Amino acid sequence: MKRNCPECATELQPVRVIDATHDLPRKTGGAHVDLSYASLDAKPSFFMKAIPREGTLRAMLCPDCGRTLFYAQPAN
Numbered sequence: 001m002k003r004n005c006p007e008c009a010t011e012l013q014p015v016r017v018i019d020a021t022h023d024l025p026r027k028t029g030g031a032h033v034d035l036s037y038a039s040l041d042a043k044p045s046f047f048m049k050a051i052p053r054e055g056t057l058r059a060m061l062c063p064d065c066g067r068t069l070f071y072a073q074p075a076n
């Protein structure tokens with residue numbers, strides 16, 4: 001689906017967020033990541049410590065003004 005920037009109306013482009021949790025030299029990211037989201041009251045599971053996610057986030061970048069927006073994609 002095509003979307004336009006709410007600031008300047010330029011067509012948004014899909015981008016991937018690069019994880020910099022584990023920095024490589026010169027602050028470059030080490031891996032692509034698929035961001036996800038959970039409910040505010042979600043708690044890590046007892047054994048695996050995994051937080052149950054409700055879906056993923058898709059990043060869209062405005063190539064003109066740089067505004068970046070996330071769109072939720074529910075898991076089911």
Ligand SMILES: [Zn+2]
Pocket residue numbers: 005006007008009010062063064065066067
């Ligand atoms: Zn823009």
